[in-house]
Structure formats: structure tokens, C-alpha cells
Amino acid sequence: MSPNGARPVRAHASVDNLRTYLLAAARRDPDRPAVIQAAADGGLETVTYGELERRVDRLVDALDALGLDVGDRVILESDTNADAVATLLACATLGLPFTPTSPEVPDERLLTIIDSAEPALHIQSDHGQRTGIPETVGTARFGPGGLTVERAPAPRVRRRRVVTPIDTAYITFTSGTTGRPKGVVMSHRGVIAFLRGAEAARLVTAEDRVANTSPLQFDFALFDIGLALGHGATLVPVPRARLNWPRRFLSYLRDAGVTQVDGVPSVWRPVLRHESDLLAEMGQEGVLSRITFSGEDFPLDELRRLQELLPKARFTNGYGATETMAASITEVPNPLPPGTERLSIGYAVAGAEMMLLGSDGSPVDEPGTIGEIYLRSPSLFSGYWRDPEATRAVVLPDPLHPGSGQVVFKTGDLAHMGPEGELYFRGRVDSQVQIRGNRVELGEVERRIGQFAGVTGAVAMVLPREDGDPLLHAFVTCAPAGPAPDTREVLAFCRAALPAYMVPHGLSVVNEFPVTVNGKVDRTALAAHVAS
Template structure:
């Protein structure tokens, strides 16, 4: 992975690789040569710890030049980096650490995390270097050479068991994805790709691969800037960003409050979005304000990072109410499978998306049953021994062979581009001593009804003892902000179907005009 990401930059070592700003507002540019030098310095420190190929290293950081150099250093030694956010609650980090059993936890110089378990080494990194505060427990080094089939990184997403689920990606898999990405959406070497996604979200790795694979620069957008449309646009202008990658919700406040300012930006060339539906009306407004903008719809799952890239027509016709997704990226293919295992080819009939791709994940960390459920025998030729990814996404073909997304077949939804297992939120609700029963739905909100928000339904042991504020505080101790329900409804009991299961359709009807949906 590290060799692939640095290859293009070596032809122009003095060119910018990462563009950031100091706290004083001064631009800080890291060249490809400087990035590789810093990677080497970090790798020397890590190598001195006696870590083995495959050992896990938790990187708690936002995207930055030092963070990129550090994960490249891990890659060069065969260490598996596990990205997490500095904002992740202590309880959730503890769950990730318990599952991944890392050798080392590293945070940026300004990090404040404490209380890591004994045996887990700790350290801090930044422009001044990598310092180890507590060495890891003694390791046995059995290997030294990194193979393409070795694990490059592991990203923890929301899991159905109530515990974060580790998606394991190999060097070979991520490189295959990068090649597919660059075949579909490469940018010019003089481009600057603004990345808006948190470091622990695999979309940030897409942004880095798009930039570095094109010999361009990546521009990490500070998290604090994203919540202020005017500051966000000023940052894009001052950084010289030419491309912006992120979830559609990044643009919603901009279009609502700073449309004229967006229209005055002269350097934008392209937008790549993923993670949720981008309403056609908002896409048309973007095109009105930036007529020469190339907009690419990226679709897929963490298990393959993404699997398709579709250019949005420019201009987008007024008659278009729904955008298709491409069949699959270079070297990949999608088939739809019905409940009986048959291949779906008829227009308009829904089937579950199964992905053939060299960029598939290796499996879920320490979860063989979940891995077997997701990596299944080739539905066309099961005798071959090949496995494909059973995504849980539903799709249907139209008469012209275009593929349209039709929601989820399970309880996994996407909130502001982040994957959320409704069961994990429900389990956390049940851990509160005042809650006797719970259910969580993803329901439409806003004027268009296209954006989803979590709605919790709870049955307290005693209505008099229940306080919503206390419940929210309890949830925030273990869940990231996007997994905390937007609204809570207190009920005397949960409605059930004739077979005794929670009647989610009935719950949805209790919210005026809302219907349960998956994203």
C-alpha cells in the first residue's frame, strides 16, 4: 500500500503531497520527499519496538500530514493500522481495543486519551517525530517481509452484536480498489483534493488514494470548519482546493446559507460523493452555481471501500428524480440475487447486490460466522470455490440495463454517510437501567424526506423515573454522535406483529408522515 501511494510522487518529489494550515492560519505544505522522509523516521522508531508483521496499531487522530506518514510507516513494516477518531467515547474505544488486541496506541501530540490497558504500548506523534511513552508488551517477531496478501488496515464499523465490527482489508485489496478508482476518477497532478471525512472512515483513504495515485495533493479539512458553511468555503478558496470529496450532507448547509459564495469560487473542478442519497434538486443547484463541475457518485461498502463510480449528467435533466449507480468499477461486476438464490435479470425486480471484485475485504476480525455470511460462494458458478461479497444492499435493473439502489435487506442504515447497525443502538438503550424495551428506526426528515435520522422508541420501567436528557448522556458515553437518536418517543409498550416481533411499520406510523427506511 505504501509503495503504491508514493510511486507517483517520486517522479516529482518536491511537489506538494499534503496541504494544511497552522493554528495561526499559515499554510503548511508537506512535499512528497518530506512525507517519505517522515515515514522513514516513524518506521525506524516502530521497527525498534520489535513488532511483528500483522501486529495492530491503533492510530487515534484526524487526517493530517503526520497521520498519513504514520500509516505509511505501519504499511512499510506490515503493521495493521486501526484508525479511530479522537472524539470516540472511552467505552467504544475500550471495546475496539479489547477486540483488536493492539500492540500499540498512538495519538497526535495534542491528544488527551488516557487509561489504555496495561500491555498496550502508548505514544505520541507529530511534526517533531514519534515518541513512545510506554513500550508495548514484549512481542515475538516471526516474520519480516510484507506480502500483498497481508492485512493493511482494519476499520471498525457498527456491528449487529452490539460491538464494533472490524473490517479487515489486505494490501492487495486496497491496491485493486485504488486502480479501479483511478481508472474512473483520476485527477490532474496539479489538483488539490479536499478530504472532509474523518480518518476512521474509509472514505478518507479513498481521498488519499485518489490524490496520491494521481500525483496530486490531499487537503485535510479541519473538523471544526465543516460546521460553518462560510468558513468551509473560505478554507477551500485559501487552500486552493480543486476537488472536494465527502458525503452529500457537507453541501446541504452551504447550499442553504452560502450559495452565492459557492458560486464565486473559481478553482473547483470536481466533487465526489458517497454514503447517502444526494437529492437531484440539490445537485441541480450545485450545477447552476458551478456549471463546469464534474460530480461523481461513488457507491459501495467498507468491505470493498466502494464498487462503482457514476458521473452525474451535466446538466441533470429536470425530469430525473432518481440517479442510477454504475454496474461496477474496473475489474468488478455486480449481479442481483433473489431470496431463492436465483439471478435477477428482469427489469424492476429487486435483488440483493452481490459483488465480484479483487478489492474485497479479507473478512471480519475474529468473526468467522459473520465472514461466512458476507463472503459467499459465487452464485453463478458455486463449483469454482470463488467467493463474492453479499452486500445486504438491494438493487434493480431498468429496461436500459441501469442499476438502481433499493435500500437495505437488513437493519444496517447510513446516517450522514456513516454505517449504523440499528441493533447496536437498541442494545445500548437497553443497558440503561430505566429502559425496559427499545426499538430504533431510520426515518426521513427535512423538507425532501431524503435525509435519514435515527428515531428511538423506548418503554421505561417507570415513566416517572425516565429522563430523556439522562438517557442521551448515557448513550454519548459509548456511541459516536451520529449514532445517538435524533428523537426519542416514550411508549407504554412496543407494538408487535402476529408472530410476536416488533412491528416496526406500526412504530413508523406513530411519527406523522414517516415510514421506516434503510439507506
């Protein structure tokens, strides 16, 4: 506070701020489309960069009037749309770290996040239906007309005047080993460092229209927003309801003139099963020029089929963790060369470096030898929210230059090096399980089962048994028109290539794998399938 008790002037954004970086196109070409989205009348509406900036400024004025200080947290609950983007950019302008969440998040999980983050304000869209926000938290709604405050946040004391690059841009909460969501704190500098490094991959041009298929709470959605707006391109959020209907999904892409689709690999599975002909038509048109995927392994049979339907498209494999936004962006040959068994995750984005270390901490230089990935990167997260112990476990002194004060990120991911120094992902350190004293990598079991004729997908996991001996169980999906695979034949197929302790004890055929709101396989739901 100033000596006379008046609050300081509004904190202003530094050069390296999400707002200034992502709205640079508003100054260069304000009439360029920033967002194309579903309109209330069922059609499409376009929000230009100039209009997006005006919406940001209206929200900045409204948020500033609430007296929040730099560092005060805001929960932003919404599907991805122009107003949600404007709201997060308004928060960035004022130095208010936002935590993106989705309307699909269960009440209990949201309340756990609120308990951890202690936000000053919860904001949802005009159409949001969330209730039960604790009275200690202010509530508001946003829309095209700006911000409507329902319950003002508790009075704050403003002590800050400038939003610096090292201030927190956002906090995303991911699943944690303790059963409570774990908050990943990302600074403005970290996010922008990654986005600038990604520019060298030339994924997007200003003429592209980038379809976002991930929920706002998933860091892949923030990647999409940053990638599109950072290049002066157009973001095209796909309505969540459209993703569940392959024909509606593809029709939306076509109507919006989408040139690039970003998403987890499983977003394509329903399309491949039910609308391959329509996708093939779009492939012949050549409008879809790039498919970018990340977040999980892309089953190679599904990837090959997708490439057959989109022969003119370029494919990109993104790899990385929430703690660094991502680490590498690698071009995937279309078509995949015969005999390809694994996709390369290539090299780190410009300005970063991945290295492999063995269990003894020494560098792994021999091609084919598995080590853990450690990442040097300017986009490293600030730490886990209120969990310095967990932060110290993964942010370590650079093992090659321990006296420099430089730190690296211990990813927990395993990889081996190819002949040109490129890396190949080999699973998680913590996905290794012990079966009768033997170490088992679940990904290897899944890959073997996935090679069985008629199997279109496989998930292996360890289930508890009453006698305490872990049970290795597999779940598979199969081609819709084909017969269900015979359990005995699948297990015999596994025995032909795997040690006895890596052969599943049981097999379940499911119509499709349940997925979380982030589009990844829901292993908890699969385990419940066996228990029921």
C-alpha cells in the first residue's frame, strides 16, 4: 500500500508475459481470425485478434476492480472458447495465476484443488452450472459481455506493481502419488521459452487453423492455444459433444476449414472404427495438412491406418511432461517405414537438451541401452505447489556440471538412443512392476498382445489378489466386424515370445477402453471391470 493508503496503480505486464506474447498478432493484423468456434445458432463464429484483445481488456478492467494482487490464484472453469482464452490472458496481464479446470471435473476433485490452491476467485462461463464453491472464495462468470461478479473475493492487500517473467502464469493440477492432485507451477518465462523453442519445428503458419480437442485443464490445450496464437494462426476449439460422434467431429473440422488437428491418439479411434470413408474423402481433399499427437503411445496399426486415410498429411509426435510443457516435437514419416516398431521422440526442442543417465547416474552413450531421460530446459516448471520435497525429488543439480548451480528435470521416463542420437521412449520408471521377483515392463506385454491378429488395442496392468500375489491381467479391444480373440490363443501367442512371468494370467475383451477427461486410458475403470 502507498503511504496515504491508496492502492498502487495496476500491476502491468512485462515483455515476457503470456498476454503480450500471444496477442502480438493483434498489433500486426487485428482483423486476422484468432478463434473460430461453434455459435449459439449451430453455425460458426469468428473472433478476430482485435476483438479478442478488446475482450481481454474489458476483463482486465473488471478483475482489476476486485483489488487482487499479483500471485492471487484464480480457478478458471470452462470448455475452450474465445472468452476462456480472453479470461486467461486477462489473468496473465494482471499476474493472477490461473488454474484451468473443466465442467467435467467432479465436485470432490475441484474442492480438493480449491483446498490446495486457496484461490481468491472461481470464474466459470455464463453457461456453467457449478455450485457449492466455498464461501471463502469469490465467484464470477464470464462471457462475450465481460465479467459478472456474483460474490466478491475477500479484501486483499496489494503489494506488487509489476508482473515479471518469473511470476507464475498458471498452475495445473495432475494426479499425484499421494492420491491428491499435484499442482505444477509454470512461469510466464517457462511457457514462452518452450513456445519459442517450438517455433523451430515449424508446426504452424499464420494461415493454419488449429483444431483443439483436449479439455482446458489438460496442458495439451494450453499448448494448442500457445501454438496457434503465438504464430498468428487461428484456434478452432472442437465442442466436447462433437468428439463423441465421429461424423459430427469430422463435419465440424471440414466446416471450420481446419488444417491441423492436435490431440491424444485415442481421439482418432472412434473415427477409424466408424467413419473411415468420410476421413478418406477429407484426406483426398488434402485440407488436413498436419496431425499432431501427444500424451500416450499411438498404436502403430491405428497410426498406419490413419496415414492410409490421410496420405497427404504430415504427422508429428509430441513428447514431454506437464513440468516442462513438452520436450520434443518429432516428424513422423508418412507412411511409416516397414518394420517400424517404435516411434522416435527425436531430440529436444530448440534451446533444450535431453540426455540419458543410467541407474548409477552415469551418462548412457551406447545406442540401444536404456536409461532415464533428464532434461535441460529453460521451460522447466517453478516447482510443485506447496510440495518442496516432491520438487527436490525431480529438480536436481546438473550431473555433468554439479558446481554450476544449473538444474535438470528427472523425467521418470525411460528411453534408448538410436544410431543418430535420437531417442525412443521405453516406458515409465514407475510403470515397471514386480512379478514373482522379476521386473516387468507393462508396455512390452501390451505390444506383444497388440501384434495378435484381430486385436486393435491392449492394456496390461497388475491387479491385487487376496493372497497378495499380484495378478497380471490384460484388456483388449478387437475389430468391430471380427470375432473376439480366443483367450487361450492370445496367451499361447504371448508364451511364444515372453518369459512365463510376463504372460498375463487373464484376459478381458472390452468394446472400448474407458478414458479420463484428458483422453487417456482410465486404468481404474478397467480394474473395476474385472472386480464387478
